[in-house]
Amino acid sequence: MTGGRERGGRIVIVGAGQAGYQSAAFLRERGHAGPLTLIGDEGVLAYERPPLSKAYLTGEVGEEQLWLRPETFYTRRAIERVTGSVVALERAARRVRLGDGRVYGYDHLVMATGARARTPAVPGAGLRGVHTLRTLADAAALKTQLARAGRVVVVGAGFVGLEFAAAARQSGCQVTVLEARGRPLARTASAPVAAHVARLHEAHGSRLLFGQDIVRFHDGGGGRVAAVELAGGRRLPADLVLAGVGATPCTAPAEAAGLRVEDGIVTDSWLLTSDPHISAIGDCALFPHPRAGTRLRVESVQNAVGHARLVADRLTGTIRTYDDLPWLWSTQFSTTLQIAGLGHRHDDELVLGQDPDAFSVLLFRNGALTAVESVNRAADHMAARRLLAGNIPLGRLEAAAPGFTLHGHLTARTSHPTSRPVPAAA
Numbered sequence: 001m002t003g004g005r006e007r008g009g010r011i012v013i014v015g016a017g018q019a020g021y022q023s024a025a026f027l028r029e030r031g032h033a034g035p036l037t038l039i040g041d042e043g044v045l046a047y048e049r050p051p052l053s054k055a056y057l058t059g060e061v062g063e064e065q066l067w068l069r070p071e072t073f074y075t076r077r078a079i080e081r082v083t084g085s086v087v088a089l090e091r092a093a094r095r096v097r098l099g100d101g102r103v104y105g106y107d108h109l110v111m112a113t114g115a116r117a118r119t120p121a122v123p124g125a126g127l128r129g130v131h132t133l134r135t136l137a138d139a140a141a142l143k144t145q146l147a148r149a150g151r152v153v154v155v156g157a158g159f160v161g162l163e164f165a166a167a168a169r170q171s172g173c174q175v176t177v178l179e180a181r182g183r184p185l186a187r188t189a190s191a192p193v194a195a196h197v198a199r200l201h202e203a204h205g206s207r208l209l210f211g212q213d214i215v216r217f218h219d220g221g222g223g224r225v226a227a228v229e230l231a232g233g234r235r236l237p238a239d240l241v242l243a244g245v246g247a248t249p250c251t252a253p254a255e256a257a258g259l260r261v262e263d264g265i266v267t268d269s270w271l272l273t274s275d276p277h278i279s280a281i282g283d284c285a286l287f288p289h290p291r292a293g294t295r296l297r298v299e300s301v302q303n304a305v306g307h308a309r310l311v312a313d314r315l316t317g318t319i320r321t322y323d324d325l326p327w328l329w330s331t332q333f334s335t336t337l338q339i340a341g342l343g344h345r346h347d348d349e350l351v352l353g354q355d356p357d358a359f360s361v362l363l364f365r366n367g368a369l370t371a372v373e374s375v376n377r378a379a380d381h382m383a384a385r386r387l388l389a390g391n392i393p394l395g396r397l398e399a400a401a402p403g404f405t406l407h408g409h410l411t412a413r414t415s416h417p418t419s420r421p422v423p424a425a426a
């Protein structure tokens with residue numbers, strides 16, 4: 001079972017997060033009848049991570065609402081759930097070994113090990129009160145701390161840092177966000193969106209400091225953080241620190257087994273690793289994307305689900321290459337930011353909409369639309385996804401015309417005025 005056309009082979013999935021759960025679910029949905037084992041090291045049912053930095057922290061969503069599926073979902077579909085950490089891929093014998101010595105044989109192995117939060121490489125990062133946010137356990141600890149903390153410092157103005165900062169402010173904390181670069185979302189969003197996000201946090205009373213490198217966390221006594229020191233010596237008092245400085249893909253067992261690993265487990269366009277009996281999906285996979293013209297590692301629910309679907313299709317006989325349109329969302333305070341497409345290498349941009357709190361930014365490269373970022377404009381986002389996924393052309397001149405809307409453009413390009421009317425039912 002390499003490309004995987006046999007329906008009865010043993011499939012083992014390592015990592016019971018969004019991508020792992022989803023691939024097991026899709027495999028059964030598509031008729032995989034062989035043994036199916038889902039191994040995860042968190043000891044809980046697969047859950048949604050997005051609310052961990054948002055509604056879970058503010059108490060709008062409880063733990064029981066995070067589970068992707070109840071226990072019965074797995075038992076009814078004969079998906080064997082195993083709790084444990086896979087420490088070795090024994091490729092020659094086609095089996096995985098857990099830390100406690102248990103082994104599981106496979107015909108095809110799916111690596112869905114995700115990523116883990118990075119810790120800042122400065123002294124004091126291990127102090128109590130300095131947290132990262134990746135897992136439900138991280139979020140539960142932060143939620144408890146937020147109820148007690150007065151002064152919160154967030155290191156890193158990426159999505160997780162900013163979402164946590166919003167939740168901390170909504171919990172009544174004094175919030176300072178530190179960012180090494182010159183603006184928020186420097187790697188992920190355009191300048192107009194970044195400016196909006198900065199204004200949004202400032203309007204809610206948070207302080208954002210850019211171009212700030214941290215050099216140390218100070219111990220206030222008893223091993224608990226009391227301040228964050230910046231390059232230049234300034235100290236910011238802190239009861240609680242969130243380090244939102246990105247995530248590192250979990251690749252150790254893959255790398256030790258000799259699979260090709262760079263910033264993620266390297267795959268081809270079919271999401272197969274350098275071993276044709278092993279696929280890699282979700283946050284841990286570094287895969288070629290035709291829209292990027294290069295290999296990418298994407299951390300989003302859409303990517304995890306899209307990868308899971310492609311691998312389940314392949315293992316049940318429908319083979320295609322991966323080219324799903326990337327999209328994601330972020331919620332901060334009552335603002336929703338949605339991004340469709342890949343805008344990181346844009347050379348031109350155009351803002352749609354006059355309302356400073358509801359607009360979209362169209363990003364172009366070499367005159368072609370590559371991404372749309374929408375702030376509180378859900379209809380633009382949905383239209384953008386269809387335009388981009390369908391490769392429906394849109395040039396800057398057209399988009400700049402008075403009265404232009406993405407939805408209008410989509411309708412004009414997808415309606416078929418010449419098609420014959422459907423006959424009425426007899």
Ligand SMILES: Cc1cc2nc3c(=O)[nH]c(=O)nc-3n(C[C@H](O)[C@H](O)[C@H](O)COP(=O)(O)OP(=O)(O)OC[C@H]3O[C@@H](n4cnc5c(N)ncnc54)[C@H](O)[C@@H]3O)c2cc1C
Pocket residue numbers: 014015016017018019020039040041042048049050051052053084085086087112113114115133134135160250253281282283284298299300301302304327328329330331
């Ligand atoms: C706080 C937070 C907020 C987010 N918000 C959004 C959002 O708003 N929108 C969006 O699109 N995306 C968001 N994301 C990203 C999204 O949640 C991830 O892209 C998605 O969870 C990736 O799924 P995955 O299955 O690849 O990895 P994960 O969900 O990380 O699952 C991987 C699992 O594998 C386990 N594992 C790792 N190594 C082993 C091993 N050796 N043995 C056994 N198990 C192992 C891990 O413990 C983990 O349980 C957010 C992420 C975080 C952390």
